[in-house]
Amino acid sequence: MLTLIKIEIYKIFKKWRTYISFIAIGVLIPIIHIAMMIEGEHSIDYMTRNLKQSFIFVGNLLNGYLISYVILNSLVVHIPFLIALVAGDLLAGEATAGTYRIIITRPVSRFKIICSKFFAGIFYTNLLVLFLAVMSLGLGILIFGTGELIVLKSSGIIIFERGDVFWRFLAAYAFASLSMSVVAGLAFLFSSLVENAIGPIVSTMAIIIIFIIISAINVEFFQSIRPYLFTTYMNSWRLLFDNPLNLKEILESALILLSHSAIFFAATVYIFNKKDILS
Amino acid sequence: MRKIILVFLILTGVLFPQKRDPDIILRKLLEKFDNVEDYQVDVRIKVDVEFIKAPESKAKIYFKQPDKIHIQSETFALIPKDGLDFSPSGLLGKKYTSIYEKDDTIDGNKVSVIKIIPLGEGNVILTTLFIDSDESLIRKLETTTKSEGTFSINLKYKPNAEYPLPSEMIFSFDMEGLNLPPGISGELNSDSQEKLKKERNKPVRGKVYISYSNYKVNQGIPDEIFNEPLK
Numbered sequence: 001m002l003t004l005i006k007i008e009i010y011k012i013f014k015k016w017r018t019y020i021s022f023i024a025i026g027v028l029i030p031i032i033h034i035a036m037m038i039e040g041e042h043s044i045d046y047m048t049r050n051l052k053q054s055f056i057f058v059g060n061l062l063n064g065y066l067i068s069y070v071i072l073n074s075l076v077v078h079i080p081f082l083i084a085l086v087a088g089d090l091l092a093g094e095a096t097a098g099t100y101r102i103i104i105t106r107p108v109s110r111f112k113i114i115c116s117k118f119f120a121g122i123f124y125t126n127l128l129v130l131f132l133a134v135m136s137l138g139l140g141i142l143i144f145g146t147g148e149l150i151v152l153k154s155s156g157i158i159i160f161e162r163g164d165v166f167w168r169f170l171a172a173y174a175f176a177s178l179s180m181s182v183v184a185g186l187a188f189l190f191s192s193l194v195e196n197a198i199g200p201i202v203s204t205m206a207i208i209i210i211f212i213i214i215s216a217i218n219v220e221f222f223q224s225i226r227p228y229l230f231t232t233y234m235n236s237w238r239l240l241f242d243n244p245l246n247l248k249e250i251l252e253s254a255l256i257l258l259s260h261s262a263i264f265f266a267a268t269v270y271i272f273n274k275k276d277i278l279s
Numbered sequence: 280m281r282k283i284i285l286v287f288l289i290l291t292g293v294l295f296p297q298k299r300d301p302d303i304i305l306r307k308l309l310e311k312f313d314n315v316e317d318y319q320v321d322v323r324i325k326v327d328v329e330f331i332k333a334p335e336s337k338a339k340i341y342f343k344q345p346d347k348i349h350i351q352s353e354t355f356a357l358i359p360k361d362g363l364d365f366s367p368s369g370l371l372g373k374k375y376t377s378i379y380e381k382d383d384t385i386d387g388n389k390v391s392v393i394k395i396i397p398l399g400e401g402n403v404i405l406t407t408l409f410i411d412s413d414e415s416l417i418r419k420l421e422t423t424t425k426s427e428g429t430f431s432i433n434l435k436y437k438p439n440a441e442y443p444l445p446s447e448m449i450f451s452f453d454m455e456g457l458n459l460p461p462g463i464s465g466e467l468n469s470d471s472q473e474k475l476k477k478e479r480n481k482p483v484r485g486k487v488y489i490s491y492s493n494y495k496v497n498q499g500i501p502d503e504i505f506n507e508p509l510k
Binding site for chain 2: 051053054055056057058059060061147148150155156157158159160161162164243
């Protein structure tokens with residue numbers, strides 16, 4: 001099984017499109033860092049302008065932690081596309097290349113093939129989130145240093161001590177990996193349905209965008225269906241930047257995301273096992 | 280006849296006590312504080328404000344007469360602007376009118392309540408000083424401003440301290456809404472934004488507790504320190 005996964009990972013990284021995601025993050029994040037170097041202080045001043053009428057702020061609020069937090073906020077909208085780009089190609093790519101028959105005629109069960117492809121996809125997803133973490137947090141700390149993290153929430157302003165932030169980021173990136181694994185699972189499911197990778201990529205993104213728009217529209221009907229949309233829980237990493245922590249809600253969100261991944265995987269296994277390979 | 284005059288004097292003394300002269304009390308206060316040329320002190324700051332959760336922080340404050348002040352902190356610190364300079368020279372540096380109001384008691388200490396009305400343009404409308412006239416110390420002050428609502432400062436001192444410098448301060452304020460914008464590290468979904476809109480205009484009350492320790496008084500502080508940026 002491990003050999004199969006290794007082969008699938010090798011196949012993923014043999015494709016040029018896999019590196020598009022890493023290049024995109026590798027270019028985008030330094031640009032954000034440069035923008036924050038130029039405009040960051042101004043943004044913080046704007047954010048705290050009323051508070052500054054009464055209080056003097058001493059210390060470094062523009063630090064690597066704040067920038068990582070800003071970058072992580074954009075995760076739900078942009079990174080899923082980079083995940084779908086590879087996960088959507090895992091099965092459909094075989095159909096496009098006409099290699100389905102070759103892999104299926106090998107003495108390996110369809111379940112094992114699906115498992116190896118799925119875990120290779122999850123490996124890629126986690127590696128991308130890890131790369132994002134290293135680029136945003138690592139580079140951020142290197143350029144701006146550490147400091148206290150200021151977070152603006154609906155419940156107010158929370159300022160975290162610098163010693164209380166790093167572990168929250170580690171947990172938040174782990175949670176982000178889980179969220180992105182759901183996206184990978186969805187793209188993988190669509191990938192089993194078609195024979196061209198464009199369809200799964202576009203469908204996955206369409207679903208995420210539709211769900212996000214539904215969540216954003218402040219109509220009672222849409223608000224009532226929000227709890228049933230997996231995108232609602234993709235932002236739950238933010239709960240890790242709360243004081244006190246709502247562990248119950250964090251675990252619930254993590255379980256819901258895990259269940260979605262499991263359901264998408266099970267559906268893919270079912271579809272692939274029943275699939276009539278014609279190409 | 281002598282007896283009648285004596286009874287009359289006693290009665291007028293009791294019924295119409297002579298009002299204290301606020302200028303004398305304020306002058307004594309200034310004279311006592313003028314013994315402090317400069318000081319540096321370590322402070323611990325605890326913020327207890329609705330809508331803000333901030334950890335306890337430490338900082339170092341430098342002061343030099345008449346009103347030079349500088350703060351240094353290795354961690355992030357949120358310090359009330361109006362509570363930073365409690366020196367009488369800072370409070371009474373501009374033109375003002377003073378009115379003696381009454382005598383009162385704060386924490387068992389007799390105080391004279393004096394109202395200070397600044398003359399000319401400025402943010403402060405009225406300041407009420409509660410001055411311990413025996414020791415020439417400010418025990419409390421209440422200020423009403425044009426733009427930042429009302430705040431009060433309670434000061435505590437170590438007994439028999441050589442200088443009129445506090446060991447503890449409680450800064451209480453009552454501000455209009457913080458009017459926080461959806462910031463760069465804000466939440467994106469509409470639910471949170473709605474909540475934020477409701478919360479942002481609510482009046483904010485809070486207290487900031489500052490404890491002072493390790494005073495170094497009149498040891499000379501170079502002027503360059505006060506030109507350094509806040510850090």
